[in-house]
Amino acid sequence: xxxxxxxxxxxxxxxxxxxxxxxxxxxxxxxxxxxxxxxxxxxxxxxxxxxxxxxxxxxxxxxxxxxxxxxxxxxxxxxxxxxxxxxxxxxxxxxxxxxxxxxxxxxxxxxxxxxxxxxxxxxxxxxxxxxxxxxxxxxxxxxxxxxxxxxxxxxxxxxxxxxxxxxxxxxxxxxxxxxxxxxxxxxxxxxxxxxxxxxxxxxxxxxxxxxxxxxxxxxxxxxxxxxxxxxxxxxxxxxxxxxxxxxxxxxxxxxxxxxxxxxxxxxxxxxxxxxxxxxxxxxxxxxxxxxxxxxxxxxxxxxxxxxxxxxxxxxxxxxxxxxxxxxxxxxxxxxxxxxxxxxxxxxxxxxxxxxxxxxxxxxxxxxxxxxxxxxxxxxxxxxxxxxxxxxxxxxxxxxxxxxxxxxxxxxxxxxxxxxxxxxxxxxxxxxxxxxxxxxxxxxxxxxxxxxxxxxxxxxxxxxxxxxxxxxxxxxxxxxxxxxxxx
RNA sequence: GGCCCCAUCGUCUAGAGGCCUAGGACGCCAGCCUUUCAAGCUGGUAGCACGGGUUCGAAUCCCGUUGGGGCCA
Numbered sequence: 001x002x003x004x005x006x007x008x009x010x011x012x013x014x015x016x017x018x019x020x021x022x023x024x025x026x027x028x029x030x031x032x033x034x035x036x037x038x039x040x041x042x043x044x045x046x047x048x049x050x051x052x053x054x055x056x057x058x059x060x061x062x063x064x065x066x067x068x069x070x071x072x073x074x075x076x077x078x079x080x081x082x083x084x085x086x087x088x089x090x091x092x093x094x095x096x097x098x099x100x101x102x103x104x105x106x107x108x109x110x111x112x113x114x115x116x117x118x119x120x121x122x123x124x125x126x127x128x129x130x131x132x133x134x135x136x137x138x139x140x141x142x143x144x145x146x147x148x149x150x151x152x153x154x155x156x157x158x159x160x161x162x163x164x165x166x167x168x169x170x171x172x173x174x175x176x177x178x179x180x181x182x183x184x185x186x187x188x189x190x191x192x193x194x195x196x197x198x199x200x201x202x203x204x205x206x207x208x209x210x211x212x213x214x215x216x217x218x219x220x221x222x223x224x225x226x227x228x229x230x231x232x233x234x235x236x237x238x239x240x241x242x243x244x245x246x247x248x249x250x251x252x253x254x255x256x257x258x259x260x261x262x263x264x265x266x267x268x269x270x271x272x273x274x275x276x277x278x279x280x281x282x283x284x285x286x287x288x289x290x291x292x293x294x295x296x297x298x299x300x301x302x303x304x305x306x307x308x309x310x311x312x313x314x315x316x317x318x319x320x321x322x323x324x325x326x327x328x329x330x331x332x333x334x335x336x337x338x339x340x341x342x343x344x345x346x347x348x349x350x351x352x353x354x355x356x357x358x359x360x361x362x363x364x365x366x367x368x369x370x371x372x373x374x375x376x377x378x379x380x381x382x383x384x385x386x387x388x389x390x391x392x393x394x395x396x397x398x399x400x401x402x403x404x405x406x407x408x409x410x411x412x413x414x415x416x417x418x419x420x421x422x423x424x425x426x427x428x429x430x431x432x433x434x435x436x437x438x439x440x441x442x443x444x445x446x447x448x449x450x451x452x453x454x455x456x457x458x459x460x461x462x463x464x465x466x467x468x469x470x471x472x473x474x475x476x477x478x479x480x481x482x483x484x485x486x
Numbered sequence: 487g488g489c490c491c492c493a494u495c496g497u498c499u500a501g502a503g504g505c506c507u508a509g510g511a512c513g514c515c516a517g518c519c520u521u522u523c524a525a526g527c528u529g530g531u532a533g534c535a536c537g538g539g540u541u542c543g544a545a546u547c548c549c550g551u552u553g554g555g556g557c558c559a
Contacts, residue, residue, distance in 0.1 A: 163491075207490095208556055210490065243556075273498070279509060280500080282512085303498060306498065308497080308512065312513080359524055360525080443521075452523095453523085455523075
């Protein structure tokens with residue numbers, strides 16, 4: 001199957017998940033069938049253009065791992081890939097349509113259009129341009145728009161790849177604008193002209209475009225071109241069931257990146273919104289998805305963006321990371337927390353405990369919560385109540401006694417034997433000797449060593465921390481318990 | 487309001503007439519494990535929107551209703 005698909009974002013802001021999911025399906029189809037994935041910037045609405053948005057769009061694609069074969073930055077056989085740089089092609093198409101009597105100049109003022117609309121509203125008529133200029137042959141010298149002369153009756157069939165034939169009454173479709181007063185094309189003209197010239201085979205886009213698809217079908221017909229396959233994919237809905245939009249908060253791709261979602265997790269999640277491989281597979285690598293992807297696997301009903309599911313999937317991806325890779329990805333967050341760069345060898349000290357941390361981190365920034373104490377200098381901050389835990393609640397003397405006993409036990413471990421199994425047996429024996437539950441003894445050690453009630457597994461933590469620092473911190477804890485004034 | 491699309495557990499979905507006593511995943515609940523927190527394991531909860539057809543037989547096909555969504559205003 002020959003596949004050429006395009007992602008046509010408007011540079012009006014950062015791409016959000018709904019938008020990028022379309023790009024993902026484009027990309028998957030292209031990669032699956034060895035076709036081309038094209039990025040085309042649709043910047044014909046000058047008033048909405050946002051400086052720098054184009055780069056943000058490309059960055060988002062890159063972050064997700066969606067590479068493009070042709071685009072504004074790398075060019076390609078059908079360059080340029082910015083609509084604002086392709087104006088002559090739209091003007092040519094419009095001129096040809098006018099010459100052939102399939103489109104016409106319209107000089108109606110916005111005020112008149114407004115009045116027409118109001119009277120239609122009052123008369124409960126379907127709204128739309130009343131075609132006043134259709135047979136007037138208006139002069140090109142006056143300010144004008146160019147409109148397509150749509151068929152007056154009959155129906156237009158949109159053969160949607162997923163839905164089959166969808167028919168629209170032509171009587172309900174007005175003569176829409178192709179070229180605006182400023183000479184810029186509307187989406188209706190530009191996308192058709194570009195898709196044709198760029199040899200696009202499948203137009204994959206959100207279902208919100210289905211309503212205007214008959215206009216595009218008619219434009220293709222007027223121009224005498226073959227239509228691409230129309231693939232209107234279901235919209236992604238927000239928690240309020242409506243179309244996902246900026247209103248729903250964190251929807252931009254960059255925000256997800258910043259919040260600590262892994263690109264491969266987001267990609268997997270997005271792919272499963274409206275598509276599925278089979279009855280049971282949910283975790284799939286990008287390669288597996290690409291291999292299995294097919295338009296026929298797409299569903300027709302719109303899916304809700306369930307952030308909980310994404311979070312779970314992200315946690316799963318984090319757990320499955322190679323430990324060394326996990327540490328590399330966590331490093332920026334740790335550096336951010338401790339305020340200094342962490343060198344490779346420092347980071348690799350965490351290798352022994354990495355897996356345990358991976359099981360706990362749901363979002364990458366939490367990496368810092370489980371590692372910052374390894375790199376903290378000076379006394380840790382924590383409450384004495386945390387130090388005492390439940391077992392020694394309000395009994396600082398008992399906690400002190402326990403900490404001192406632990407200190408003696410830990411000091412007596414010889415440096416070469418400072419390993420997780422050795423530490424575990426030493427401290428378990430101690431608890432047994434003292435006739436206490438392990439938790440009672442371990443809690444003060446954990447808090448003293450990490451400054452936190454919630455931390456990675458204790459013995460691995462102590463091993464990683466080293467004997468010297470462990471003893472130092474337990475000493476500090478003992479001192480605090482000895483003068484219970486705070 | 488008009489046109490269009492859609493309809494399986496709370497959510498994402500499998501299901502293309504008998505493999506369905508409707509499967510999986512997330513969530514949720516319970517238990518196990520347990521040094522905190524997690525992870526893991528076991529079990530459980532919960533759904534074919536409704537009504538008519540077609541058929542020996544319908545979650546699956548047709549029609550209608552209802553509901554949701556999109557576009558236009």
